[in-house]
Amino acid sequence: xxxxxxxxxxxxxxxxxxxxLYKDERIITSPQGAEIELDTGQKVLNFxxxxxxxxxxxxxxxxxxxxxxxxxxxxxxxxxxxCGTTDLHKELERKIARFFNTEDTILYAACFDANGGVFExxxxxxxxxxxxxxxxxxxxxxxxxxxxxxYRYENADMEDxxxxxxxxxxxxxxxxxxxxxFSMDGNxxxxxxxxxxxxxxxxxxxxxxxxxxxxxxxxxxxVTELYNIMGQVEIITGTLGKAFGGAIGGFTTGKKEIVELLxxxxxxxxxxxxxxxxxxxxxxxxVEMMTNTNELxxxxxxxxxxxxSRMTNLGFDIKPTKSAIxxxxxxxxxxxxxxxxxxxxxxIYVIGFSYPVVPKDQARIRVQLSAAHEKEHLDKAIKAFxxxxxxxxxxxxxxxxxx
Ligand SMILES: *Cc1c(COP(=O)(O)O)cnc(C)c1O
Numbered sequence: 001x002x003x004x005x006x007x008x009x010x011x012x013x014x015x016x017x018x019x020x021l022y023k024d025e026r027i028i029t030s031p032q033g034a035e036i037e038l039d040t041g042q043k044v045l046n047f048x049x050x051x052x053x054x055x056x057x058x059x060x061x062x063x064x065x066x067x068x069x070x071x072x073x074x075x076x077x078x079x080x081x082x083c084g085t086t087d088l089h090k091e092l093e094r095k096i097a098r099f100f101n102t103e104d105t106i107l108y109a110a111c112f113d114a115n116g117g118v119f120e121x122x123x124x125x126x127x128x129x130x131x132x133x134x135x136x137x138x139x140x141x142x143x144x145x146x147x148x149x150x151y152r153y154e155n156a157d158m159e160d161x162x163x164x165x166x167x168x169x170x171x172x173x174x175x176x177x178x179x180x181x182f183s184m185d186g187n188x189x190x191x192x193x194x195x196x197x198x199x200x201x202x203x204x205x206x207x208x209x210x211x212x213x214x215x216x217x218x219x220x221x222x223v224t225e226l227y228n229i230m231g232q233v234e235i236i237t238g239t240l241g242k243a244f245g246g247a248i249g250g251f252t253t254g255k256k257e258i259v260e261l262l263x264x265x266x267x268x269x270x271x272x273x274x275x276x277x278x279x280x281x282x283x284x285x286x287v288e289m290m291t292n293t294n295e296l297x298x299x300x301x302x303x304x305x306x307x308x309s310r311m312t313n314l315g316f317d318i319k320p321t322k323s324a325i326x327x328x329x330x331x332x333x334x335x336x337x338x339x340x341x342x343x344x345x346x347x348i349y350v351i352g353f354s355y356p357v358v359p360k361d362q363a364r365i366r367v368q369l370s371a372a373h374e375k376e377h378l379d380k381a382i383k384a385f386x387x388x389x390x391x392x393x394x395x396x397x398x399x400x401x402x403x
Contacts, residue, residue: 020333021356026349032056032246034372036349044349045377047367050242052215052324053296054372060289061245061282068281076274080107081263084274092280095287096238096253100209100221101230103256106263107275111210111239111250112138113268118206118237118252119146119175121265128171130164132156132178132189136208139177148175155182158193165201174203175235180212180223184358184366186325188216192227206235206254214243215324220290220297226322234258240279245286249275300324300371303378307369310382315395319364326367328385330394336363339388346384 016022030037033056036046055061068088078084093105108114115138119129125147131139134155143150151168153160161176168174176198178189191207198205209222217225220243224230235258240249252262262269290297304324311328312318319327330336333354340352343365354363367381389395 020337034370034374034377042347044344044347045373045381047348047350047369047373047381049246049368049370050211051246051370051372052243052300052368053220053290054370055244055286055296056246056372058245061285064285065278065282068278072277072281074278075276078274079270079272080274081270086277086280088277088280088284089274092283092287093251095284096251099287099291100213100224100236100253102236102253104259105251105253106259106266106269107280108250108252108268109272109275110241110248111208111237112141113272114237114239114250114252115139115142115208116145117142117266117268118235118262119143119148120267121262122146122258123148123173123175125149126172128168128174130161130168130174130176130203132182134182134184135177135179136183136210139179139208143177156187156190158190158197161194162197162201165197165203168203169201174198174201175206176203177206178208180207180209181216181323181325183211183325184353184364185319185327186321186323186366187319188212188223188226188322191223191233192229195227195229195232204235205233206237207233209236209238210242211323211325213238214290214297215300216322218297219294220300240275240283240286245279245282247279247282249279249283296371300369303371303373304369306375307367307378307382310378311385314382314386314389316385316389324369326369328365328367330363330365331361333363335392335394336365339392339394340365342388342391343381343384346388348381348384 027039028036029039032049032051037043072086076084093107096105119142123146127148128151129143129148130151131143132155133152149171151164153164176194181188195205212222214220216223235254237252308318308326317329336352336354340350343350350365350367352365390397
């Protein structure tokens with residue numbers, strides 16, 4: 001049997017390579033950070049991590065994780081409801097709820113699991129899920145596991161959402177679901193308007209804050225802070241794997257009855273191991289830091305504003321954003337690959353994205369800003385972008401002296 005299957009797989013792999021879609025992995029030999037070292041010995045500035053607050057290698061988080069190893073050990077060897085809940089898990093759940101001004105929180109091994117396990121226990125074939133077309137893969141998969149009727153609206157298109165809400169009136173309960181920040185354009189979902197429409201058409205709202213928590217809003221509390229609607233959405237999901245320390249772990253936070261039912265019925269929670277105590281301990285430290293000082297959020301916001309305004313002044317075409325994702329539009333797939341490769345040559349690590357990850361003719365380089373970046377890092381990246389932009393004809397060449 002395997003010979004035939006092996007041929008089949010080899011052909012698929014060949015097709016992926018021929019289409020230019022094969023993903024190679026670069027190997028990092030240093031901690032994650034603004035400056036990283038690759039196994040080739042090259043040191044590069046990292047502009048493609050979700051390390052928005054620079055916490056991936058934060059000494060206080062490392063210390064909290066280390067000391068929990070001494071008093072809580074390494075692993076839990078259990079799911080939460082058998083013997084996998086420590087005081088640290090409960091404290092982190094409470095702290096996340098306080099951070100988002102919600103009622104209760106349930107932890108998962110990842111936000112992929114939080115989204116995978118949120119719909120099926122709550123909604124049935126009598127209900128409706130109304131989902132943004134560009135929602136994260138984990139939301140799409142979670143919706144697939146649920147029997148509710150599915151409605152889809154074009155990305156952030158409030159007219160289309162209204163149409164879908166009208167169509168969904170025949171169902172019993174309606175849940176609108178959106179990413180807070182969409183990862184490819186960095187655009188922030190119009191959640192204030194979504195909540196208004198939800199009130200008008202008798203629906204509930206779920207926001208996935210994975211790319212917005214820690215980033216968006218003055219104190220990093222995500223899109224509900226940005227729009228001044230904290231506590232007004234029923235469900236928030238998020239990850240500990242991006243701004244919040246970057247290790248692993250996800251959560252659903254929101255109305256207490258929702259969280260209570262998820263603890264009883266959500267399959268990735270019931271049938272998958274607890275996060276290790278060291279992740280919970282570092283998570284507690286992270287929320288405490290974010291509550292005590294706004295230093296990192298402020299620095300991130302300053303860095304994003306500085307980078308985007310400099311790049312715009314140079315003449316780059318940047319998608320409008322309030323997040324820490326800056327899409328430098330190049331439109332052409334080959335150009336974006338070549339641009340990213342040349343940037344790496346200059347010591348700037350970014351990724352070029354093209355079809356099918358983004359729509360055809362919408363190729364771009366995605367730059368992710370971080371509080372870990374210092375001004376000299378940003379300046380080096382901007383200089384490299386300028387040099388290569390001129391070399392590849394994306395920017396007009398510098399006029400010669402005398403002209
Ligand atoms: C990254 C991401 C996830 C997955 O988070 P993990 O904790 O890494 O599984 C889910 N939703 C969105 C919107 C994301 O950006």
